[in-house]
Amino acid sequence: MVTIAFSKQEQAVIEELCAEQALSQTALIRQCLRLYQVVHLRAKKGDELAFKNRTTGTVTTLVMLNGPMLNPDFQSPDRSPS
DSSP states (O other): OOOOOOOOEEEEEEEEHHHHHOOOOOEEEEEEHHHHHHHHHHHHHHEEEEEEEETTTOOEEEEEEESSSOOOOOOOTTOOOO
16 A cells, blocks of 8 residues: 655646546556556667657657656646646
């Protein structure tokens, strides 16, 4: 059993994602851990993670130094600051 304390901003993101995907908080965190594990293992092999815009064809590569970098102050372009 693990107890994690999230900031208000992090909790709001969790609740938003749960509502959008009809997931429990536990299911969302498990899904995040599985995704992080895949990203971490691929990064260790030298792979890059990129997103391709289906409309424009633009490819954005995420920079990973010693594994995925997490920025607690990151604001998605789709979300305005609260």
